[in-house]
Amino acid sequence: MVLETRATPISIFIEDRLKELNENYxxxxxxxxxxxxxxxxxMMRGEAKVPIDCVPALADALCCDAVLLLDLALRQFVPPKLLEDLRKLNPDASHAPNVQARIRSLHHASTKPTHRPHPTE
Structure with missing residues (x-):
């Protein structure tokens, strides 16, 4: 008996990463x-969902962005419309941690009062 595979965005991603890394499952x-x-x-065959709590370790093993893998994993459990609505609540959450840090830094810099020289200086 041959099981039929169900290609999902995350299963395709995992399989592609394995090929790119020249690794096996x-x-x-x-x-x-x-x-x-x-x-x-x-998970690679689409026969099982990727548990959300496994995303960080799996992202490390696949040498990929954990935020991207989390997004793909969430798509397995959350309807697309709800996921889109949740992203609107916190748009920065869809960015990788280093991008989030840059955004916070830029925001902090833009809200800092700047020194303006007095006209007599």
């Missing part, structure tokens, strides 16, 4: 700390 499972390599295989 067993290596990624080991690097991500999974006790069962079959779990990653099932």
């Amino acid at each position: 067993m290596d990624v499972a080991l690097n991500a700390g999974f006790s069962n390599a079959g779990a990653v295989y099932k």
Whole structure:
């Protein structure tokens, strides 16, 4: 009996990353700390959903942006319209941590009072 695979955005992403890294699912499972390599295989085939709490470790093992992987993982559980509405509540959350830090830095710099020389200076 052959199981039919269900391609999902996250399963396609995982499979593509494995090809780009020239890795197999067993290596990624080991690097991500999974006790069962079959779990990653099932995620890659679209037979299992990626648990949200596994995203950081899986992102490290796949050498990819955790924010992107989280977005793909959330799409498995949350209807697209709701996910879009949630992003509107906190638009900065869709940025990677380093981008968020730059945004905060720019915001802080733009709200700082600047020294204006007195006309007599």
